[in-house]
Amino acid sequence: MINTHPTRCNICGGRVTYGSNARVYSREYGSGYCYLCERCGAYVGTHKPRPREALGLLADEPMRTGKKMCHAIFDSFWKGKPKAGKKRHDLYCWLAHEMEIPVEGCHFGYFDIGQLRRAYIILRGVQHKQMKYDNCGNIYFEEAEHEAG
Template sequence: MNSLTSNPPEWDKQPCPYCGGTVIYVSNAMIYHGRQFGNGMCYVCAKCKASVGVHGRSATRQPLGILATEDMKNLKVGCHTMFDLAWKSGAIKRGDAYKIFAKKMNIPARQCHFGWFVKSDLERALKLLQEGKWWEQ
């Protein structure tokens, strides 16, 4: 599977890309030990438990990205923590940060979403972010 280049599909219309299992659209309480967060809905593989949330205050069926394994979720948290620190500190405007980071990843800015990245791209992104002031280089 490759990183996404456009809006993700509704994941319950195809098998899980990791294990071939059935993907279902359910309450995210299923993955958060009985507690709901955000809009309360997600896609989850019934077999390997890869999951992804959905857009909207009132849940839509539009996924935030690709189904993510636990490793990928941890990498996304790491990437966002480091990336968000740059723009939240005021060092750079958020939109400019995405444009610069997309260029570093060699992808169009419209495709620069950590939720759209496969594991290898998340690992590469984290390495770039760990270089320190990546937006100045």
């Protein structure tokens, strides 16, 4: 699992300090705090109810872009859908299985750049397919049916 109180940067090994997130945004935002690498500028936000706890790994620009690209596809399968919370949970289980990682570690915020790339390739593969449930309640994807005519 990831270190929720990082002192060393997971990208460059630089010193990480905890403080106001106005250091990375122009004003305080969300929990108001973040962990910031003094060397490369990678950072991670913290939980609002537990502002000392990092949300994931420190991320640089390529990781932030990777996360956005993954979420754009991933979220399209559950956001605003019936039983959204269950679908989101089941999608993380499906993705963990596809990536051969434990489901507890299956969160885009926990992924390094290599895992983000892998996740994106997997998600791209199902982007235009239909999400379905099998008889055991597991998610699978099927080619979308084309409209007749």
